[in-house]
Amino acid sequence: MxxxxxxxxxxxxxxxxxxxxxxxxxxxxxxxxxxxxxxxxxxxxxxxxxxxxxxxxxxxxxxxxxxxxxxxxxxxxxxxxxxxxxxxxxxxxxxxxxxxxxxxxxxxxxxxxxxxxxxxxxxxxxxxxxxxxxxxxxxxxxxxxxxxxxxxxxxxxxxxxxxxxxxxxxxTKEPIQMFNPVQKVIAALTMIGLVVGTYLFIANSEPKTFFGEFLHEAVLTDAQLQKKKDEAYEREAERAFADDDEDW
Structure with missing residues (x-):
């Protein structure tokens, strides 16, 4: 060859x-x-x-x-x-x-x-x-x-x-391949629902695995990530103060 x-x-x-x-x-x-x-x-x-x-x-x-x-x-x-x-x-x-x-x-x-x-x-x-x-x-x-x-x-x-x-x-498309207005609305709402639902689930659910954490951080903005870190820091601080009060 x-x-x-x-x-x-x-x-x-x-x-x-x-x-x-x-x-x-x-x-x-x-x-x-x-x-x-x-x-x-x-x-x-x-x-x-x-x-x-x-x-x-x-x-x-x-x-x-x-x-x-x-x-x-x-x-x-x-x-x-x-x-x-x-x-x-x-x-x-x-x-x-x-x-x-x-x-x-x-x-x-x-x-x-x-x-x-x-x-x-x-x-x-x-x-x-x-x-x-x-x-x-x-x-x-x-x-x-x-x-x-x-x-x-x-x-x-x-x-x-x-x-x-x-x-x-x-x-040209056959009649069975065409969308009527109702079908267009249903298809569009389904696609939007899938995309928005997936994003909201990943962004708002507490990740349980490394990969979940990976995806969770990937969809958040820098401001959202910083807010989460601040909230985590505040929870840790409150927990530390609570432990100190119990010790006393």
Whole structure:
């Protein structure tokens, strides 16, 4: 295989398609598997206070994306996804734009190997990047939204073809895809409720774990954090005075 074929001949040749393609169903299944494993890693890390599961997962993530960039035929998560959807009708999408998206994933996972696998050094912004990766896997598995594919045209100046759900082709929405005014209000209120409710819970609940404390401090402003410290100091002072009175 020469360099040109490696760069441009990515995916499988399927009759009826003018470009090489990959099976979007396998890609979505693989994204769901990676997202599920990521959530398990978070819960195990919080519940058992272990870092080894996160290190193994992130090392696996890096190796998986490396395999994807080279060839989709031997990436572990894609093979697992292929196993689960092997009896479903394939949905073919252009291989090059999926490879571009997975290359972006590889570049995101690369620093994680140093931050968390080789040299464990957790900070809010580093964790935020991990959460961003999980968000991307969720969007792809749940809604077939490939965020990296959307950057394909921006960076390559090439028009994407055979996109997931046919969004690259010019078309009008079917009536069942349209929102009436009541549906718009319900959807908007649901989204606002989820965002505001999550924020209020994290900001006002007393954290019980390190990760909870981490999130709690992340959503508060500097003034709110200082107020909490002042209140904690006052409670400690009152407790100390109460202990002194009991001693007397």
């Amino acid at each position: 020469n360099l040109q074929s490696f760069l441009w001949e990515y995916g499988a040749k399927v009759p009826g398609y003018d470009v090489r393609v990959v099976n979007e169903r396998e890609a979505r299944a693989a994204a769901g598997i990676l997202g599920m494993l990521g959530m398990i890693v978070i819960f195990v890390g919080i519940g058992f206070n272990h870092t080894i599961v996160a290190r193994v997962y992130l090392a696996f993530l890096f190796l998986d994306f490396t395999a994807r960039v080279i060839s989709p035929n031997y990436a572990p998560s894609l093979l697992l996804g292929k196993f689960f959807v092997q009896n479903q009708k394939p949905e073919y999408v252009s291989g090059l734009q999926k490879r571009f998206a997975w290359t972006m994933g590889w570049f995101i996972s690369l620093p994680m190997v140093w931050w968390f696998v080789i040299h464990w050094d957790i900070t809010f912004y580093k964790v935020l990047i991990c959460v961003l990766c999980l968000l991307f896997t969720f969007l792809e598995s749940a809604f077939s939204i490939c965020v990296g594919c959307k950057f394909y045209k921006v960076f390559t100046k090439l028009d994407p073809v055979h996109c997931p759900g046919g969004i690259c082709e010019v078309r």
